[in-house]
Amino acid sequence: MLSFRKAIPRRQEIILGAAGLIAFLGAWQLIAMSGWVKPQFLPTPPAVLAAFWRLFTEAGFTSDILISVGRVWFAFLLAVVIAVPLGLLMSCYRSVGAFFEPFIDFIRYLPVPALVPLLIIWFGVGEASKIAVLWMGVFFQLVLLVTDDSKRVPAEYIESGFTLGANQWQVIRDVIFPAALPNMLDNLRITLGWCWTYLIIAEIVAASSGIGHVIWSLRRFVKTPEVMAGIIAIGIIGLLTDQAFRFIHRRVFTYLDR
Template identity: 40%
Template sequence: MTSLTGRRWAPLPRRRPARQVPPLLGLGVPVPKTSRWVLRAVSVAVPLGLWFFVSALGVVGKEFLPSPGDTWAAGWEMARSGQLADDVWASSARILYGFGIAVVVSVPLGILMGAFPSVHAGLEPIVGILRYLPAAAFIPLLVIWLGIGESSKVALLVIGVVFFNTLMTADVVKVVPKELRQVSATLGARQGEILRKVVVPYALPGILDAIRVNFAVAWNLVVVAELIAAESGLGYRISRAQRFLQSDKIFAILIVIGLIGLAIDVVLRLVRDRIGRWQP
């Protein structure tokens, strides 16, 4: 085979026809709604079934792996006594304050970084450095600066979320098509109007996705914060249960945290889908 320049190329290898791939295994192939719900149910049923199976065999002691029945009983006892509700509210209140402050700071900052290259150039180095510092490493300093009260716990949540959410928001804003800005400017829109009426609405679904991801980080951090110098909260309850080898309570609390996170995730996803109906 000779190209237009006279250079000889090796002939293309013969290949067998590609095998037909099942729809569920195809790259980028949409999954039918029924199949999607089946896969979701299986993803929960398989680990739950393994838990039942291993605990029923008794190969692992109950102090290390409690049975689902023991876990349910421990969770029900904490709920009936009101202890669980108090701890859930204590942890949720800390997240509302800490995560709320982080979102209020990071979203506008991320929008400015994504929309204005000069702001991005000025802030990206320091924000990029700070996001690599483990939030838990600030606990000794926060205790020194703010004491062992609520302020240090809220500050830990802010530190652990604000830098990541800032950069993720900036990345979302940067991918807003330039054509939309250029058309708006051609029609006479000013910079502030383009930012408010074009850039922010277009990026809002992606910003909500970033918030949804970082909300899980906030839950991880609040548990870490409550393991030290706390008198209430789910992390504090885990720490107390660990002292007395009450693994059934630990499992119950972990399940509660997972269910709360799942509920919040579903709500944020529904809000995101409603706001971004125009997106594919």
């Protein structure tokens, strides 16, 4: 019997997640073996697993993963360092929000892939342009999310801070930021996923390393198992990172589970 919006035990959650994964792999295997799709376009899961192993043992895929992880995290942390203070200021001072929000709203609707030629002109084909692509894909969305999270802090909290003698900066630091932090951490988890989605775009432009470069290079030789293995590698890294964020959220904000 399904329970509407009720929590389920952690063990049951893990079992259901594993069952869903097994069902997906089984359906994939059946479709690949049925002959409906040529193996050249849809290899079987064992073929992709073998290709995954070859990437690590023969193609030095570990170094490409480390390079991509470094690029993603550098761009993401750079976006966070700028977006969080700016979002707090935009929520606390309406004049700051009125100044920045129209421009940020305009930029966030621009497709990042369309900006790649311009970023190359500005930053060249080195690391700077790749970081810029990843940063552009995260920053403008994140700053508005942080602003919204800060605006949702109850006015009673802020009034209590001023009543106890805190000044404006102390209220921002000791009241608004801690109160908004749980939702902010969730939004950081989501926007980090967005950063990974732009990795391929960032690494197909004059790159000689990284997961995106490997995938794009293998595509030219129609090595579908290896291409799928590279895509799955991104998914695995993203899943592990996402679970790490969830773990931190549960451990730090234990009072939210009560």
